Amino acid sequence: APDADAPALVLTGNGNTWGCASCHGANGEGAGLTPGLAGLSEDYLAKQLRDFKSGDRTNETMRYVANALNVDEIEQVANYYANLPQRTEIAVDLGGDQAHGEALHLTGDWKRDIPACSSCHGQNGEGVGSQFPRLAGQQPEYIFQQLIAWKGGYRHNSPQSLMDDIASRLSEKDMRDVAQYFGSL
Ligand code: HEM
Ligand code: HEM
Structure with missing residues (x-):
């Protein structure tokens, strides 16, 4: 179940974009091509969101999401995910050595x-x-x-x-x- 303290933005979005959890998972664990966010550093997370917004990092989906976030919301979600415990078990086999x-x-x-x-x-x-x-x-x-x-x-x-x-x-x-x-x- 999602963390009880998750901001509404994470769960349901802010009216202009979806909630992050719909793609990044209820616990920020990610899946496949969508990264886990839990436990990444607050500064790194905020930088990526600013980069998606400015176009320095190119991704259509995240550009749409980041464009809908103001400076305070970026701080809020970065802080939230930085403080979520990271997951440890992933069972994906890419056939790598x-x-x-x-x-x-x-x-x-x-x-x-x-x-x-x-x-x-x-x-x-x-x-x-x-x-x-x-x-x-x-x-x-x-x-x-x-x-x-x-x-x-x-x-x-x-x-x-x-x-x-x-x-x-x-x-x-x-x-x-x-x-x-x-x-x-
Ligand atoms: C990547 C945050 C909503 C799909 C990322 C990254 C961040 C982020 C920080 C980069 C992570 C890294 O560099 O390790 C957020 C936040 C959201 C949100 C805070 C909510 C406000 C969504 C939604 C979707 C989505 C709703 C799907 C519709 C993706 C995908 C990537 C990504 C596919 C990888 C982009 C790439 O390949 O460069 N997100 N996200 N995110 N997010 Fe989100
Ligand atoms: C980011 C892999 C070596 C500096 C990343 C990311 C990956 C990666 C996958 C993106 C993480 C994400 O989106 O969440 C690797 C691999 C390495 C390697 C496989 C060895 C073969 C290094 C080294 C440095 C470095 C030696 C420093 C000299 C960085 C920095 C970022 C980064 C600064 C963040 C970029 C940003 O702000 O968008 N690395 N890395 N990496 N790596 Fe590496």
Whole structure:
């Protein structure tokens, strides 16, 4: 059941947009291509909503949603999801090689100029500070799709183009492997 303290905005929307829970799940757990939001940092969540609104991050659905939110509502939902406990179990099999995903996460692959994901996203993919989001327990299909989007130039809102550069060096197999790995955490 949804958290009793969830703002009406999360559950039913604000009259101009749907409630977030209708897509992101009653507990902010996400599904498939829709990311989990529970436990992401407040600053990261608010930045993504501002980016959808300004067009710095392109997604038609979230542009519609974010356009319907004012500054206070963005703060309110970011704070709400940042304080929701993250889910831990996801049973999605992308057919990725989890061990190789773990190796990329922990040590990267310097022959191909790929840094360890852990150097920014934390040793256990738990996220670091306000800029580097948690990847552990994120929906694998969503992770895979975001990496594809960066490589293809469809997502370009990463500070200093950090993720654009990294994704450009990942193969589709690498992406599947890391997505499978993070989904397993
Ligand atoms: C992505 C928040 C409503 C579908 C996101 C992200 C945030 C967010 C912060 C990015 C997460 C990340 O980078 O990890 C919200 C809030 C909502 C809301 C606060 C309510 C006010 C909805 C609704 C739908 C939806 C109603 C479906 C109709 C999606 C999808 C993505 C997404 C598909 C992935 C976009 C992409 O591929 O770039 N949302 N969302 N969201 N949301 Fe929402
Ligand atoms: C965001 C994957 C390495 C910095 C993300 C996201 C994914 C990802 C899937 C999006 C999360 C979401 O939408 O919720 C990876 C993988 C890596 C890696 C698989 C290793 C191969 C790094 C490194 C850095 C970095 C080494 C820092 C130098 C960032 C930043 C964002 C991000 C700043 C947030 C972008 C934004 O504000 O929209 N990463 N990452 N990542 N990553 Fe990485």
